[in-house]
Amino acid sequence: MSDITEPGRSGRNIPPIAISRMTTEVNLTGSWKYIRPRYEDRVAPCNANCPVGIDIEGYLYLLGQGRTEEAASLLLEENPMPAVTGRVCHHPCEDGCNRANLDEPVAIHSVERRLGDIALASPPPAAPDPARDEKVAVIGSGPAGLACAYHLARIGYRVTVFEAAPEAGGMLRLGIPEYRLPRAILDRQIDRIAALGIEIRCSTAVGRDLPWSELDTFDAVFAAPGAHVGKDARIDGASDTRMVRPGLEFLKEVNAGGRPVLGDHVVVVGGGNTAMDCARSALRLGSEVTVLYRRTPLEMPAIPQEVKEAKLEGVGFRFLATPTAARAKDGSLVGIECQQMELGPPDESGRRRPVPQEEGRFSMIADCVLTAIGEDCDLEFLPEGVEISGGVAAVDELCESTTARVFVGGDAADLPRSVADALGSGKRAAIGIDHWLRERSGEEVAPPDLAALRFGPGGNLSIARERGIDPLHRASPVNEVAGWDAMNPAHFEQAPRHEDHFHAAGDLTATFGEVNFGLSEREFRDEVDRCMNCGVCNRCELCLIFCPDMAIHRRDDGEGFEIDLRYCKGCGLCAAECPRGAMAMSREES
Amino acid sequence: MSQTIIKDLMPKDELLASGHLACPGCAAPVAMNLVLKALGPQTVVTLPACCWSIIAGPWPQSSLRVPLFHTAFETGGAVASGIKAGLAARGDTETTVIAWAGDGGTFDIGLQALSGAAERNEDIIYFCYDNEAYMNTGIQRSSATPWGAWTTTTPTGEPEATPKKDMVSILAAHGIPYIATASVAYPVDLVEKVKRARTIRGTRFIHILAPCPPGWKTQNDETIDLARQAVQTRVFPLFEVENGRNWRLTVDHADEPVAPYIRRQARFKHLTDEQVERIQADVDDRWERLQRRIDCGT
Ligand SMILES: Cc1cc2nc3c(=O)[nH]c(=O)nc-3n(C[C@H](O)[C@H](O)[C@H](O)COP(=O)(O)OP(=O)(O)OC[C@H]3O[C@@H](n4cnc5c(N)ncnc54)[C@H](O)[C@@H]3O)c2cc1C
Ligand SMILES: Cc1ncc(C[n+]2csc(CCOP(=O)(O)OP(=O)(O)O)c2C)c(N)n1
Ligand code: SF4
Ligand code: SF4
Ligand code: SF4
Ligand code: SF4
Ligand SMILES: [Mg+2]
Numbered sequence: 020m021s022d023i024t025e026p027g028r029s030g031r032n033i034p035p036i037a038i039s040r041m042t043t044e045v046n047l048t049g050s051w052k053y054i055r056p057r058y059e060d061r062v063a064p065c066n067a068n069c070p071v072g073i074d075i076e077g078y079l080y081l082l083g084q085g086r087t088e089e090a091a092s093l094l095l096e097e098n099p100m101p102a103v104t105g106r107v108c109h110h111p112c113e114d115g116c117n118r119a120n121l122d123e124p125v126a127i128h129s130v131e132r133r134l135g136d137i138a139l140a141s142p143p144p145a146a147p148d149p150a151r152d153e154k155v156a157v158i159g160s161g162p163a164g165l166a167c168a169y170h171l172a173r174i175g176y177r178v179t180v181f182e183a184a185p186e187a188g189g190m191l192r193l194g195i196p197e198y199r200l201p202r203a204i205l206d207r208q209i210d211r212i213a214a215l216g217i218e219i220r221c222s223t224a225v226g227r228d229l230p231w232s233e234l235d236t237f238d239a240v241f242a243a244p245g246a247h248v249g250k251d252a253r254i255d256g257a258s259d260t261r262m263v264r265p266g267l268e269f270l271k272e273v274n275a276g277g278r279p280v281l282g283d284h285v286v287v288v289g290g291g292n293t294a295m296d297c298a299r300s301a302l303r304l305g306s307e308v309t310v311l312y313r314r315t316p317l318e319m320p321a322i323p324q325e326v327k328e329a330k331l332e333g334v335g336f337r338f339l340a341t342p343t344a345a346r347a348k349d350g351s352l353v354g355i356e357c358q359q360m361e362l363g364p365p366d367e368s369g370r371r372r373p374v375p376q377e378e379g380r381f382s383m384i385a386d387c388v389l390t391a392i393g394e395d396c397d398l399e400f401l402p403e404g405v406e407i408s409g410g411v412a413a414v415d416e417l418c419e420s421t422t423a424r425v426f427v428g429g430d431a432a433d434l435p436r437s438v439a440d441a442l443g444s445g446k447r448a449a450i451g452i453d454h455w456l457r458e459r460s461g462e463e464v465a466p467p468d469l470a471a472l473r474f475g476p477g478g479n480l481s482i483a484r485e486r487g488i489d490p491l492h493r494a495s496p497v498n499e500v501a502g503w504d505a506m507n508p509a510h511f512e513q514a515p516r517h518e519d520h521f522h523a524a525g526d527l528t529a530t531f532g533e534v535n536f537g538l539s540e541r542e543f544r545d546e547v548d549r550c551m552n553c554g555v556c557n558r559c560e561l562c563l564i565f566c567p568d569m570a571i572h573r574r575d576d577g578e579g580f581e582i583d584l585r586y587c588k589g590c591g592l593c594a595a596e597c598p599r600g601a602m603a604m605s606r607e608e609s
Numbered sequence: 610m611s612q613t614i615i616k617d618l619m620p621k622d623e624l625l626a627s628g629h630l631a632c633p634g635c636a637a638p639v640a641m642n643l644v645l646k647a648l649g650p651q652t653v654v655t656l657p658a659c660c661w662s663i664i665a666g667p668w669p670q671s672s673l674r675v676p677l678f679h680t681a682f683e684t685g686g687a688v689a690s691g692i693k694a695g696l697a698a699r700g701d702t703e704t705t706v707i708a709w710a711g712d713g714g715t716f717d718i719g720l721q722a723l724s725g726a727a728e729r730n731e732d733i734i735y736f737c738y739d740n741e742a743y744m745n746t747g748i749q750r751s752s753a754t755p756w757g758a759w760t761t762t763t764p765t766g767e768p769e770a771t772p773k774k775d776m777v778s779i780l781a782a783h784g785i786p787y788i789a790t791a792s793v794a795y796p797v798d799l800v801e802k803v804k805r806a807r808t809i810r811g812t813r814f815i816h817i818l819a820p821c822p823p824g825w826k827t828q829n830d831e832t833i834d835l836a837r838q839a840v841q842t843r844v845f846p847l848f849e850v851e852n853g854r855n856w857r858l859t860v861d862h863a864d865e866p867v868a869p870y871i872r873r874q875a876r877f878k879h880l881t882d883e884q885v886e887r888i889q890a891d892v893d894d895r896w897e898r899l900q901r902r903i904d905c906g907t
Binding site for chain 2: 037038039040041042043044045046047048051052509558559560561563564565566567568569570583585586588589590591592594595596604
């Protein structure tokens with residue numbers, strides 16, 4: 020019998036039982052692949068839809084990790100007033116939210132509001148080092164002006180804001196009523212902005228209290244005067260009485276603490292936010308209120324939530340109707356004549372134009388009519404070279420006007436008009452002014468790469484991107500929206516959305532106290548959980564667990580993963596299973 | 610929770626090495642990785658001939674960081690029993706001994722050895738990773754191959770004519786302490802079942818559906834989704850059985866139609882709509898029987 024350990028035919032020693040003493044790692048099976056995976060973070064559609072440009076997916080991720088302070092600071096990087104937008108923004112972010120495909124959008128505005136309030140409770144930020152010598156003048160302390168001032172101050176510019184009104188805030192203070200935006204919140208939000216070393220000079224209207232030439236000492240000017248001139252509703256006989264009033268003027272009076280007597284029957288003309296705010300404010304002053312709108316509910320430009328609340332509070336609506344004449348007796352208004360309308364062919368805005376219906380005349384009792392059919396800008400104070408087109412200043416993407424050194428933004432340059440659009444505009448202006456000043460000072464600066472600074476294909480820009488700030492350590496991010504088709508819905512379960520809690524209608528009309536209480540702490544947490552962090556790797560590790568080849572490893576610094584391409588066979592399972600479109604596959608180069 | 614945060618639920622052990630020889634996108638290594646994570650390093654694997662014999666690498670390599678014993682095709686149940694007895698003789702009662710076999714090695718040629726072990730209630734966990742054919746030798750049919758499927762021995766002109774053998778019922782009839790079905794698409798459920806099995810003594814049987822891109826004629830990146838769809842269509846329901854009774858579902862099963870699951874696999878591409886209907890009827894019938902067992906607890 021031969022010794023079984025003696026050399027076999029192959030010349031090798033074959034033990035009685037062959038025992039392996041090495042792993043398969045000597046086989047570089049990565050050579051089999053013809054496509055390869057990579058980590059590549061995308062932009063969430065909520066963010067792409069936000070006119071401000073806020074890393075929503077990012078701060079929701081940080082909140083989900085319990086990193087609340089970092090979440091707040093990421094939010095504040097882009098949005099100087101989250102406690103305000105969380106309350107009054109029409110939240111187009113939610114219209115884009117991927118979660119709508121699964122159940123309902125994340126209540127982003129409610130989360131933003133609560134996080135904004137958390138941030139308000141922390142000590143105000145320290146004024147940054149005045150790293151730049153240049154001085155910038157900002158005209159108007161609405162959201163556009165304050166946003167521009169905020170971002171410029173954070174870069175290190177010295178900023179002075181000139182405001183015509185006795186207090187800062189623009190429409191947030193003058194137009195939006197307290198029951199939607201408590202003044203204590205607004206004051207604290209503005210104080211924190213001013214704490215960056217920004218000087219706000221109130222009761223100083225440029226062109227009236229301060230000639231434009233006084234601004235010559237500033238290196239750049241950002242004008243954000245808003246749109247404050249109520250459009251004329253052209254009601255015959257309106258001048259016979261003081262009770263046919265521009266709605267915005269009424270709101271300014273009420274918001275400054277005035278409590279005018281309007282009478283029993285108030286008619287509000289218009290279908291936008293100003294109309295809703297007039298109606299609900301008049302209701303709180305004890306009147307019975309009817310809104311007259313010349314189109315149908317579908318065409319109303321007001322935020323749908325505002326319309327809903329107005330209805331709940333008892334505001335009456337009459338659609339397809341417009342006032343034609345006021346009936347006054349001894350200077351007091353007694354009623355109005357109205358014309359019934361019907362929808363004709365579409366006008367230049369694409370909406371069907373209301374046209375008078377024959378025989379459709381009626382009258383209404385009215386002690387007061389508040390007109391709120393839109394606002395125009397007063398841009399008289401601007402220097403002559405600034406081109407005005409369609410009632411607003413003509414500016415480029417970074418708000419630069421046709422006159423050197425002068426930038427214009429917010430409602431005075433933009434349509435649509437909203438707080439979020441104004442904040443986005445102020446941010447764009449800050450980026451524009453910063454580049455313009457650097458260039459002027461002889462610094463070698465490349466023109467701003469707008470495509471790279473954007474979140475998605477829209478017009479918003481990111482300061483965090485400009486400054487290279489990313490607490491999420493995104494892997495080679497691309498500016499591509501992670502839409503629903505990029506997601507893997509298998510990894511999410513349905514969970515109902517939490518809605519804000521409201522003051523019960525009925526007992527609120529006598530008060531201007533806040534009507535919306537937002538979410539509870541638990542509901543806030545739930546909404547954070549509901550967010551799918553579209554496009555950004557949230558380290559869920561599904562790619563790692565599904566890789567058949569053990570080719571994915573956690574990075575030593577804890578920020579994401581590495582793919583060992585020596586072993587990855589290019590099956591694509593990692594990218595296919597990633598719940599949130601944070602991976603991509605590409606062909607091997609031969 | 611509206612989403613699964615898997616990383617908090619997954620044991621961190623990495624007992625499967627890269628460089629193994631599975632085809633791209635194969636579910637079999639995913640299954641092994643998850644099972645070894647759940648069992649931990651104190652585990653011995655018995656491996657009858659199957660794709661995994663290749664995946665484990667040629668001598669002198671091994672893709673497992675635990676002891677692995679290659680053995681003959683029909684012997685998984687017997688050799689695992691023997692290894693367990695050997696360890697016990699040396700006073701080691703803690704090491705988990707598993708058999709890891711394909712469907713051919715389980716449903717067909719290894720059934721005798723498995724039945725013997727189950728009958729003796731050997732203290733082993735028997736895993737069947739089921740890719741629904743003899744894949745290692747080039748896609749021949751097994752008694753786990755579903756009705757209507759193409760394989761090289763059931764060509765499209767004459768596809769698989771018998772339905773998949775009901776292995777779980779056969780094992781349940783042995784009255785062994787624990788049986789479970791599991792899926793690579795439900796890693797948390799799979800790991801929980803394996804951990805549970807580890808705490809039980811006696812013969813435990815875990816049946817894992819393991820889609821195979823070349824054998825099923827599907828894309829490499831579809832494996833996990835196919836496994837998930839098999840559950841959501843109730844083709845491969847996820848449940849547990851204790852002592853041959855107490856049948857219990859472990860995840861929510863949607864009631865998705867089977868047609869999309871069947872139609873995306875080219876191994877079924879010759880089937881007519883009527884034939885797909887027949888598969889649906891069979892799935893419904895099996896689901897109903899499963900429900901009855903769940904309802905009456907036996
Ligand atoms: C009643 C009402 C309700 C609204 N509700 C909402 C809402 O719920 N959500 C929403 O998103 N949007 C709402 N809007 C729109 C939103 O308020 C505006 O789009 C936004 O405030 C525009 O910001 P801005 O900074 O461009 O201008 P503004 O906020 O109008 O601020 C401009 C400021 O410039 C000052 N100013 C003007 N001229 C001069 C000058 N020559 N010198 C110095 N200062 C000057 C003005 O006094 C004012 O304070 C509402 C608007 C109104 C009128
Ligand atoms: C007695 C015997 N017959 C045939 C073979 C050849 N053989 C090796 S693996 C295999 C098929 C295994 O099929 P399965 O158990 O389903 O595992 P899979 O390869 O599909 O993973 C066959 C037929 C063998 N090794 N021993
Ligand atoms: S789920 Fe989250 S990240 Fe995705 S769109 Fe909605 S809010 Fe944005
Ligand atoms: S699967 Fe999870 S961990 Fe992997 S890239 Fe996607 S989000 Fe990140
Ligand atoms: S799952 Fe693994 S092997 Fe497949 S492509 Fe991704 S890294 Fe490569
Ligand atoms: S043939 Fe199928 S089961 Fe076998 S290694 Fe390839 S993919 Fe896996
Ligand atoms: Mg097989």
